Amino acid sequence: MKEGFRQSMAWLHTWTGLLVGWLLFFTFLTGTLGYVNHEIDRWMRPEAPMVSTPPSAAELLPKALARLSLQTDQAKSWSIRFPGGRSNNDFQVSWRAQPKEGERFGKFTRETLDPVTGANVNENVRKTGGGHLLYRMHYRLHYMPARTAYWILGICSMFMFVAIISGIIIHKKIFKDFFTFRPKKGQRSWLDGHAVLCVTSLPFHLMITYSGLVFLMFTYMPLGIDVIYGEENEDQFFEEAFDEAGPGPKEIMPSAATSPLMPMLVEVEKYWGAENVSGININNPGRANATVTFRPRNYNKLVTYTDTLTFNGVTGKFVEGKDVNFASQTNNVMLSLHEGLFAGPLLRALYLVAGVAGTAMIGTGLLLWSKKRKAKLSKGGVAHFGIAVVDRLNLGTIVGLPIAIAVYFWANRLIPVDFDARQDWEVHAMFITWGVMFVYPVWRPLDRAWFEMLCLMTAAYALLPVVNLLTTDRHLGITVMHGDWVLAGFDLSCLAASGIFALVTIKAYSKVTSNAEPSILITPSPLREVENYIEKSNEEPADGSVASSTIITN
Amino acid sequence: MKQQTLPLSYRMSVASRIIAAVVGGYALSTITTFIFAYILPGGRAQGLLMGMMISFAIYTAVIIWVFATRSAVRAWVGLVLMALPLGLVYGYVSYGGEI
Numbered sequence: 084m085k086e087g088f089r090q091s092m093a094w095l096h097t098w099t100g101l102l103v104g105w106l107l108f109f110t111f112l113t114g115t116l117g118y119v120n121h122e123i124d125r126w127m128r129p130e131a132p133m134v135s136t137p138p139s140a141a142e143l144l145p146k147a148l149a150r151l152s153l154q155t156d157q158a159k160s161w162s163i164r165f166p167g168g169r170s171n172n173d174f175q176v177s178w179r180a181q182p183k184e185g186e187r188f189g190k191f192t193r194e195t196l197d198p199v200t201g202a203n204v205n206e207n208v209r210k211t212g213g214g215h216l217l218y219r220m221h222y223r224l225h226y227m228p229a230r231t232a233y234w235i236l237g238i239c240s241m242f243m244f245v246a247i248i249s250g251i252i253i254h255k256k257i258f259k260d261f262f263t264f265r266p267k268k269g270q271r272s273w274l275d276g277h278a279v280l281c282v283t284s285l286p287f288h289l290m291i292t293y294s295g296l297v298f299l300m301f302t303y304m305p306l307g308i309d310v311i312y313g314e315e316n317e318d319q320f321f322e323e324a325f326d327e328a329g330p331g332p333k334e335i336m337p338s339a340a341t342s343p344l345m346p347m348l349v350e351v352e353k354y355w356g357a358e359n360v361s362g363i364n365i366n367n368p369g370r371a372n373a374t375v376t377f378r379p380r381n382y383n384k385l386v387t388y389t390d391t392l393t394f395n396g397v398t399g400k401f402v403e404g405k406d407v408n409f410a411s412q413t414n415n416v417m418l419s420l421h422e423g424l425f426a427g428p429l430l431r432a433l434y435l436v437a438g439v440a441g442t443a444m445i446g447t448g449l450l451l452w453s454k455k456r457k458a459k460l461s462k463g464g465v466a467h468f469g470i471a472v473v474d475r476l477n478l479g480t481i482v483g484l485p486i487a488i489a490v491y492f493w494a495n496r497l498i499p500v501d502f503d504a505r506q507d508w509e510v511h512a513m514f515i516t517w518g519v520m521f522v523y524p525v526w527r528p529l530d531r532a533w534f535e536m537l538c539l540m541t542a543a544y545a546l547l548p549v550v551n552l553l554t555t556d557r558h559l560g561i562t563v564m565h566g567d568w569v570l571a572g573f574d575l576s577c578l579a580a581s582g583i584f585a586l587v588t589i590k591a592y593s594k595v596t597s598n599a600e601p602s603i604l605i606t607p608s609p610l611r612e613v614e615n616y617i618e619k620s621n622e623e624p625a626d627g628s629v630a631s632s633t634i635i636t637n
Numbered sequence: 638m639k640q641q642t643l644p645l646s647y648r649m650s651v652a653s654r655i656i657a658a659v660v661g662g663y664a665l666s667t668i669t670t671f672i673f674a675y676i677l678p679g680g681r682a683q684g685l686l687m688g689m690m691i692s693f694a695i696y697t698a699v700i701i702w703v704f705a706t707r708s709a710v711r712a713w714v715g716l717v718l719m720a721l722p723l724g725l726v727y728g729y730v731s732y733g734g735e736i
Contacts, residue, residue: 300689307670307685323682410683
């Protein structure tokens with residue numbers, strides 16, 4: 084590592100990228116799908132009504148309250164969510180019971196109601212984790228305790244941030260290379276592709292990685308609270324930092340009738356506009372310390388978490404909010420940028436594009452590592468164990484994970500609706516498939532495995548709308564006619580994706596049969612071009628990219 | 638271009654840098670977080686919140702430096718040399734000193 088700054092940064096970029104690249108691919112892909120988690124949810128719950136224009140909040144409020152008042156044990160809090168925005172038919176009520184002895188929080192129950200009848204529809208709609216569960220894996224992984232997942236992802240995120248910064252450092256002519264893509268030149272093209280994908284959405288990657296770390300910073304950097312406030316006084320820190328009222332008195336306050344909510348709703352809608360109440364939280368309903376908080380739709384606002392309006396639950400009087408302090412506003416903005424909840428359709432599409440670019444950036448980086456190592460092998464050399472492992476992990480992740488996600492959707496349609504554990508088994512199906520996708524390229528020769536798995540990926544997405552047609556009445560024929568473009572969009576996106584995968588599969592097929600050029604897909608037969616590249620890069624690199632040989636000998 | 642076996646001393650040096658980067662970086666970013674809690678305006682809570690948000694940038698900078706510097710020994714020495722004044726500043730502000 085005495086070679087110099089850029090070479091050591093190249094080393095750092097390579098290893099921070101490689102060691103956790105596969106997990107980062109998973110995180111990026113599930114996170115990108117998270118930007119359309121509501122939409123995926125709707126597709127995965129086909130029994131839910133295809134409501135196009137939901138009734139107004141004023142019409143739904145009595146139905147919600149009727150359902151909530153049925154609960155006999157007095158709850159610690161109630162919550163109502165009105166349909167609208169992206170959650171077009173999610174009319175939900177939920178409540179949290181009083182915490183029992185030894186619990187920090189009481190039991191939480193959520194029900195989805197039919198907007199027309201006010202009845203609980205949970206019984207009619209199939210149990211599924213939906214898009215939310217897929218998105219949750221992005222920060223929570225699966226099959227492990229929360230803290231374990233947070234720490235694993237935290238380490239991966241730090242690796243990723245270091246990889247991004249070191250990538251910027253080694254990219255000498257970052258502006259010129261923006262417009263450089265040399266196709267059909269083997270390793271050169273992969274490097275250009277990797278660089279273009281990274282650089283075009285670089286601000287997004289910097290933001291998303293850093294804000295991801297900030298999201299869980301209380302887990303990663305807890306010592307500040309412990310040392311400065313003391314472990315018992317954690318709550319005090321959060322109250323001061325976020326200007327929140329504390330959790331309130333531990334004893335239950337005496338009963339008091341809660342003031343009627345409808346006049347409050349009318350006043351709030353006058354202030355925010357008619358369709359802009361997204362939900363209501365009622366804390367300590369029926370008690371002397373009841374409060375009613377109205378939540379707005381997040382349209383076009385970055386500082387959203389504190390934008391609520393609160394009323395005293397007993398007197399019905401409006402309570403002035405406090406000004407938000409600078410630090411918590413900054414925190415708020417970072418989290419809002421990461422989640423993108425404020426994004427309208429066009430911006431959300433951009434988020435998706437950037438997310439896909441990021442996923443592809445990680446994928447091309449992983450493939451590039453293998454390609455460079457193989458180019459270094461002497462004539463007729465065989466890939467050693469490290470390269471062989473990386474190759475299988477690459478294939479299993481880059482092609483295998485999308486296949487596994489398709490299987491999650493297939494399972495949603497194929498597992499019987501009345502099977503109790505269907506939600507768990509949708510996920511098991513996904514991870515079992517993913518596991519098999521790692522075993523398959525061990526068993527088959529690598530180039531054949533690439534082609535065959537690409538075929539499988541194309542078919543899995545192309546046939547998904549067909550499975551939808553055969554198993555539900557929310558298929559393209561019905562959803563397009565009804566004008567439900569969210570549901571139709573899911574099927575259409577699957578078809579579009581499979582179209583792109585088909586093109587890649589055809590390319591892979593021609594590589595498998597022709598065996599003409601060294602490609603990432605085949606254990607390389609060395610060609611003049613590859614040797615020339617290595618010789619050239621042993622001299623002072625004239626064109627700004629890092630010499631491959633120096634990366635490999637480090 | 639043959640695959641050379643890299644010497645053990647090289648491997649040890651890399652391992653040493655990794656530990657320095659991970660542990661030392663965390664230590665330095667944590668101390669600076671504490672310091673921010675006391676020196677930023679708005680009170681301890683706001684300062685701590687800002688400090689936590691900035692800490693990852695500092696951690697990254699330390700990691701980059703540890704791998705860029707000429708040797709593993711320099712990395713460790715540098716980390717200690719950076720930690721000492723930071724520790725002193727922290728001691729000073731946490732006992733009520735004003736900056």
